[in-house]
Amino acid sequence: MESSKTTEDHTRSLLTRLAGPSTNKAGLQSVDKEKVNKIIYEVSKGSAFFENEVKRDAAVTEKINSMLSNYEKIKTQDLTADLVIVDTQLIELDQTRDLSQHICHIDMDAFYASVEERDRPELKSKPMAVGSLGMLTTANYEARKYGVRSAMPGYIAMRLCPQLIIVPNDFAKYTEVSGQIRRIFEKYDPDFSPMSLDEYVSTSELTVEAVIEQIRDEIFRETGLTASAGIAANKMLAKICSDINKPNGQYLLPNDRYAIMEFIAKLPVRKISGIGRVTERILEALEVKTCGDIYTQRGILYKLLSPINFGFLLRVYLGIGSTKIESDGARKSISVERTFSTLSKEEDLYNKLKEIAMKLADDLKEENLKCKTITIKLKMPSFQTVTRSKTICRYIQTGHDIFKYDAELPVSLRLMGLRASSFISSDDTQNMGLKRFFSSIPPSEMTSPSKKAKTYSASQENELDRDGVDLIKITTNDDYACPVCTHVLKNIDNTQFNAHIDICLNTVELKTILTTQSVSGTNEPQHSPSPKPTATGSSSLLNYFGNSSRQNPG
Numbered sequence: 001m002e003s004s005k006t007t008e009d010h011t012r013s014l015l016t017r018l019a020g021p022s023t024n025k026a027g028l029q030s031v032d033k034e035k036v037n038k039i040i041y042e043v044s045k046g047s048a049f050f051e052n053e054v055k056r057d058a059a060v061t062e063k064i065n066s067m068l069s070n071y072e073k074i075k076t077q078d079l080t081a082d083l084v085i086v087d088t089q090l091i092e093l094d095q096t097r098d099l100s101q102h103i104c105h106i107d108m109d110a111f112y113a114s115v116e117e118r119d120r121p122e123l124k125s126k127p128m129a130v131g132s133l134g135m136l137t138t139a140n141y142e143a144r145k146y147g148v149r150s151a152m153p154g155y156i157a158m159r160l161c162p163q164l165i166i167v168p169n170d171f172a173k174y175t176e177v178s179g180q181i182r183r184i185f186e187k188y189d190p191d192f193s194p195m196s197l198d199e200y201v202s203t204s205e206l207t208v209e210a211v212i213e214q215i216r217d218e219i220f221r222e223t224g225l226t227a228s229a230g231i232a233a234n235k236m237l238a239k240i241c242s243d244i245n246k247p248n249g250q251y252l253l254p255n256d257r258y259a260i261m262e263f264i265a266k267l268p269v270r271k272i273s274g275i276g277r278v279t280e281r282i283l284e285a286l287e288v289k290t291c292g293d294i295y296t297q298r299g300i301l302y303k304l305l306s307p308i309n310f311g312f313l314l315r316v317y318l319g320i321g322s323t324k325i326e327s328d329g330a331r332k333s334i335s336v337e338r339t340f341s342t343l344s345k346e347e348d349l350y351n352k353l354k355e356i357a358m359k360l361a362d363d364l365k366e367e368n369l370k371c372k373t374i375t376i377k378l379k380m381p382s383f384q385t386v387t388r389s390k391t392i393c394r395y396i397q398t399g400h401d402i403f404k405y406d407a408e409l410p411v412s413l414r415l416m417g418l419r420a421s422s423f424i425s426s427d428d429t430q431n432m433g434l435k436r437f438f439s440s441i442p443p444s445e446m447t448s449p450s451k452k453a454k455t456y457s458a459s460q461e462n463e464l465d466r467d468g469v470d471l472i473k474i475t476t477n478d479d480y481a482c483p484v485c486t487h488v489l490k491n492i493d494n495t496q497f498n499a500h501i502d503i504c505l506n507t508v509e510l511k512t513i514l515t516t517q518s519v520s521g522t523n524e525p526q527h528s529p530s531p532k533p534t535a536t537g538s539s540s541l542l543n544y545f546g547n548s549s550r551q552n553p554g
Contacts, residue, residue: 015041017057017277036147036160043159052383060278064285070304071286079299086298086314093314098233098323099255102208105230105238106215108181109247113140115177116167118224128165129157134414135339137169141247177223184218212250233260236321239273260319265292272316291317334367335375336360337417342381352416354403360418361399370395371420374402379415395424 015037044050108114112130117123117140127143129136133154143149146161154166188211212229219227229250230241237253237260244251253263268290270280283289286304288297294317302310315321336359343349364371375389396402402418 013061013281014054014057016281017053031145031147033147039147039160040156043156048382049153060281064282067282067304068285071300074300074303077303079303082302083299086302089311090298090314090318093318093320094257097257097318097320099257101233101323102231102255103233103235103238103323104208104212105235105242106185106212106227107229107239107242107246109226109228110138110140111225112138112169112174113143113167114225115174116170120167123165123167126165127161127163128167129154130167130169132166132168132339132341133158134341136166177225180223181219181225181227184215184222188215209250209252216248216250234319234321234323236273236316237264237319240267240271243271264317264319265290267291269294269316274312275316291319332423333375333419333421334360334363334369334371335417335419336363337377337415339379339415342414349413349416352413353418354399356416356418357403358399360420361397361402364397364420369420369423370397372396372422372424373420375419375421377415377417377419378413381414383414385415391422 044053113128116128116130123140125142127140127146127148129139129143129148131137131154136148136150136152136154136157138150139148139152139157143157143161143164146164148157148161148164157164157166208231212231216227216229219225226248228242228246228248230238230244230253231250232238232241232253233255241251241253253259269275269283269288272291275283283293286297286301288294288301294301294313298314298317301313305313336356338352338356340352343352372395373389373391375387377385377387379385402420
């Protein structure tokens with residue numbers, strides 16, 4: 001009987017995983033999820049995507065089972081003393097609650113699809129999605145009635161809805177419209193903070209509901225597009241509220257402790273930004289399905305989770321989130337990625353990489369930033385995702401500079417992305433000559449952008465399966481062998497491992513530069529292009545980019 005239940009749980013877990021990260025989006029609530037999940041399962045079965053998801057689901061299951069063995073032991077313990085500690089933490093956290101202002105989260109309704117419907121009105125009454133047979137970036141509300149949603153392969157969507165119309169992405173057009181919307185926000189709020197295509201707006205000094213309605217009306221007049229809004233005491237709650245009256249509506253959650261606690265207690269944990277499929281599954285295994293369950297299980301969660309993750313869940317239970325709307329330094333990286341049909345030809349791969357590098361360079365120039373760290377993300381036809389990072393010895397900004405640090409690519413890919421980080425203002429780099437030896441420059445000024453910084457992903461829908469809080473990752477430490485110095489690093493996490501490799505690589509690079517200078521008899525740094533690809537692959541992209549991290553099972 002137990003074996004049968006275990007098999008049933010595994011099947012349900014896999015079906016949920018195959019359904020994708022966007023199953024809770026507006027317009028999908030009335031869909032027969034069980035029916036949709038079974039169709040996705042049958043269509044995917046035997047594909048590289050399916051096999052990859054099976055492996056990832058099995059890895060998560062194994063780690064959850066390990067956690068559950070501790071869970072069963074903790075359940076039998078006397079947790080009285082632990083509950084006293086937790087309840088003290090709750091009292092202290094509750095005293096930090098800020099109800100002094102209103103935060104608004106404005107979310108464009110099915111943005112890409114709405115832009116296409118505006119330009120082709122005949123699509124409004126038909127199921128339509130934007131993207132390709134390989135991957136959809138969004139779907140209109142007609143298509144969502146059939147279970148079609150963002151981050152779903154187009155060929156699967158066609159099985160769910162044979163009459164689906166798929167329109168190719170037009171990122172230049174979407175970026176132009178996004179600029180129009182930003183300019184409208186800036187009229188109302190000097191503290192406007194861009195968060196990709198979803199926008200937070202601080203409205204502390206304005207009459208909230210009327211002004212937000214006015215902003216939404218102006219967006220519609222200027223662009224022909226509708227927006228929904230959530231208004232609450234903090235960003236976490238505002239984002240949740242923006243989904244309640246979609247499309248083309250708004251919802252206000254009163255700035256009242258009792259109203260907030262009542263609202264949050266009934267909320268499924270998956271509704272919280274930062275809790276995705278994997279974290280939801282872990283919490284469900286620990287008998288936490290709603291935010292109210294966090295309190296019920298607080299003693300066990302305190303014993304089982306890391307302080308960081310447990311603190312996050314306590315704040316979720318209390319409905320406490322960030323109230324800071326900052327334009328300076330709000331984001332620490334800029335990224336661009338593209339999903340496409342599998343490419344194998346070397347020329348096609350390099351053209352795609354160059355296209356992405358140029359787009360990233362444009363975004364850096366727009367923000368008046370230069371970067372020192374470049375990260376590349378690659379997804380193979382097997383759907384295995386690999387990332388590599390490279391920190392270089394100078395700040396760069398141009399597409400040529402970004403592109404030249406890439407060497408030989410793998411044989412075939414279906415997704416490619418670049419991310420820039422470790423920023424400095426372009427203005428600051430003009431003053432980094434001899435003058436820096438005679439004046440003190442605060443570290444914050446050397447590493448923080450002078451203007452707003454953002455994470456821009458033209459296909460941000462594909463990033464929705466990433467959990468902001470990984471309950472497994474943070475609580476698991478392992479031993480790693482450094483591929484540069486060969487030392488075994490014990491009991492460290494992935495972030496510490498990457499930091500160690502970064503130091504090793506920079507040391508090796510510095511030694512190489514000094515050796516080159518010694519031989520050439522010059523003290524000027526040599527900024528030569530990266531070595532050309534060789535037949536042996538010794539200069540491959542994955543070898544050149546030193547820091548590595550495979551995407552977690554989540």
